[in-house]
Structure formats: C-alpha cells, structure tokens
Amino acid sequence: MVNGSLRTALWKNSKSLGRHKRLIIAMDAAFGMEYLHHKNIVHFDLKSDNLHVNLTDPRRPICKVGDLGLSKVKCQTLISCGVSGMLPWMAPELLNGTTSLVSEKVDVYSFGIVLWEILTGEEPYAGLHYGAILGVVL
Numbered sequence: 001m002v003n004g005s006l007r008t009a010l011w012k013n014s015k016s017l018g019r020h021k022r023l024i025i026a027m028d029a030a031f032g033m034e035y036l037h038h039k040n041i042v043h044f045d046l047k048s049d050n051l052h053v054n055l056t057d058p059r060r061p062i063c064k065v066g067d068l069g070l071s072k073v074k075c076q077t078l079i080s081c082g083v084s085g086m087l088p089w090m091a092p093e094l095l096n097g098t099t100s101l102v103s104e105k106v107d108v109y110s111f112g113i114v115l116w117e118i119l120t121g122e123e124p125y126a127g128l129h130y131g132a133i134l135g136v137v138l
Helices: 006-013 019-038 092-096 105-120 130-137
Strands: 051-054 062-065
Touching: 006 051, 006 105, 019 051, 019 062, 019 105, 092 105, 092 130
Parallel strands: none
Antiparallel strands: 051 062
C-alpha cells in the first residue's frame, strides 16, 4: 500500500488524519478481520504494523489487513511452543495460560489496542518496559 503500515501513517500524518478518516480506517480493518473470522482464520498478530493504508485515494482512505504469517485455523490449533506476537497487542489469555485453544477473541483484544492507536495516534504503553506492560495487561 502507498503509505505503508498504519503505524507509520499515524506517525507521519497524525495532524492530517481527521476523525472521519480514522473511522474509515478502523471500519476497513474491522471488515477485514470479520472476513478472516468468517473463514475461521485467527490473525493472531493484529497490530498497526500489520494494517496497511493508502491515504492518497481522493475518495477515502483504504486499510487492508496484512501479514498473516502467524494466522491459525480457529478451533483446530492449540497454542504451542510459547506465545508469538508483540506484547502490547497480545490478549491476556495468551499471557497467563488460561486457554490453549486459538480463538478470534485474541484478535478482538488486539483490535481494541489498534483502535486506541487510531484514536490517539500514540504507541500503546509507550515508555514502559516489557515487565511493566505484562503487569498492566494481566
């Protein structure tokens, strides 16, 4: 996509992205995740780095879900070999071991963190080390 990741676009274009454009980006991401979940695919690594945007379209911004490298098929895959993904976007159940089945719920949690990024334009848990982030999330 022309503007790269959502994270980069938010950092570079935060002042030019009004609420309406941010809402459209969030809706595109939600529709993309809805499509994956309808196909029984859990992204497992949803974050602003894995959402790609085009802000140059004169009609509306466009956002696409990308990087499906950690994706899993829902209800057929157990979490094994530790957890993967980036800590600030990881659902608490992945960190505390309360479940071993992959579910779309982990994407819903991550999407909430992405929404926070879209609304604030800031990095989640900026300035905190991993131990502090882990404590806050759990």
